[in-house]
Amino acid sequence: xxxxxxxxxxxxxxxxxxxxxxxxxxxxxxxxxxxxxxxxxxxxxxxxxxxxxxxxxxxxxxxxxxxxxxxxxxxxxxxxxxxxxxxxxxxxxxxxxxxxxxxxxxxxxxxxxxxxxxxxxxxxxxxxxxxxxxxxxxxxxxxxxxxxxxxxxxxxxxxxxxxxxxxxxxxxxxxxxxxxxxxxxxxxxxxxxxxxxxxxxxxxxxxxxxxxxxxxxxxxxxxxxxxxxxxxxxxxxxxxx
Numbered sequence: 001x002x003x004x005x006x007x008x009x010x011x012x013x014x015x016x017x018x019x020x021x022x023x024x025x026x027x028x029x030x031x032x033x034x035x036x037x038x039x040x041x042x043x044x045x046x047x048x049x050x051x052x053x054x055x056x057x058x059x060x061x062x063x064x065x066x067x068x069x070x071x072x073x074x075x076x077x078x079x080x081x082x083x084x085x086x087x088x089x090x091x092x093x094x095x096x097x098x099x100x101x102x103x104x105x106x107x108x109x110x111x112x113x114x115x116x117x118x119x120x121x122x123x124x125x126x127x128x129x130x131x132x133x134x135x136x137x138x139x140x141x142x143x144x145x146x147x148x149x150x151x152x153x154x155x156x157x158x159x160x161x162x163x164x165x166x167x168x169x170x171x172x173x174x175x176x177x178x179x180x181x182x183x184x185x186x187x188x189x190x191x192x193x194x195x196x197x198x199x200x201x202x203x204x205x206x207x208x209x210x211x212x213x214x215x216x217x218x219x220x221x222x223x224x225x226x227x228x229x230x231x232x233x234x235x236x237x238x239x240x241x
């Protein structure tokens with residue numbers, strides 16, 4: 001039984017709640033109390049209240065805290081975090097680092113292959129009529145996040161048993177054409193059977209051949225992402241050169 005069917009059998013799809021401003025304040029102060037300056041990168045403010053609550057917590061926290069809205073989530077969010085680590089290692093001060101991350105947001109390019117739209121529709125981020133139509137027609141939509149606004153965009157729809165492979169080929173070509181090969185992530189939700197996931201991983205390695213630092217992630221995803229996309233999903237993200 002996959003993740004979707006398991007929750008459907010229980011009659012409910014999981015929901016998430018953002019940490020409170022007080023929780024953010026205490027979290028930030030666990031670092032600032034040790035003399036650190038914090039640059040916090042949040043999930044898109046158009047997808048979650050986490051960013052606003054983090055800003056409120058930062059205002060109350062003792063010490064310097066810079067909160068950056070990633071305008072993204074999942075692997076796109078991860079790409080911006082990796083870029084932050086690169087800038088930190090270059091010796092940038094926190095304020096400048098945060099400013100550069102905000103400037104880099106539109107350069108994040110991501111794509112996600114969704115097996116079903118039920119989870120993300122229940123969260124209100126995709127119209128229910130779109131989810132219903134996709135289910136009736138057995139369509140597997142691709143999804144991205146607009147780096148200018150942080151909003152979800154539904155893209156090309158795929159059908160058939162080779163739909164994940166078609167999605168991977170389409171988007172690998174797009175990312176290779178314009179993106180930095182040193183910052184590229186490809187991954188999938190953890191419950192996908194090995195007989196399906198391993199051929200996709202192998203295809204990713206072929207399509208991204210020559211990229212020594214390709215990050216293939218098949219570990220367990222966090223509850224926030226998984227509860228919104230469900231199972232059977234693949235994703236990739238990179239940053240433009």
